[in-house]
Amino acid sequence: SQQGEEDPQALSIQEGENATMNCSYKTSINNLQWYRQNSGRGLVHLILIRSNEREKHSGRLRVTLDTSKKSSSLLITASRAADTASYFCATDVTGANSKLTFGKGITLSVRP
């Protein structure tokens, strides 16, 4: 199985609701990052959390990291139709020499 695995695989919510996405990983990391990919486009970096941090905020995004459970969650508050996209977690594994390992992604659909 992969280093980073997102959960759920797909999520459908109503506009205005919050969306919570989870990522679990297996080995020690330097940091964990979340990326967004709109249909037919490249990935865009959203937020990074270092291994010594527990929570970070950026606008409507909140990410948490629990290194004891090897898991992270991304919360998007007050979702909008424009948030419809695939979301990927990526882990910067300790000793991996600047390589990221991406999960398979979560498909988020926000209904107007």
Added chain:
Amino acid sequence: NAGVTQTPKFRVLKTGQSMTLLCAQDMNHEYMYWYRQDPGMGLRLIHYSVGEGTTAKGEVPDGYNVSRLKKQNFLLGLESAAPSQTSVYFCASSYWDRGTDTQYFGPGTRLTVL
């Protein structure tokens, strides 16, 4: 700034043909990467480079070659294309900042091998 650009955007090849995908970045980044994205598989690293003149293998390097003759360009070559190489290819670049590495992606190249 254009960021990361990829050429071409689409390509159809016949089995056995060769081609080169070009990635260019104007952010003076040291690191560059080539990924492939297949349905249900996420992104898988093909090759990467940590500086001009250097390349290294990623998770799925077989059937591909790369070159980084100039810092701003990273070329991905398919010498003899196979249907299994049908995929969307993404290039990315990054710089090392205080122990972190945020990657910037190009728009992708959709390749079909018949």
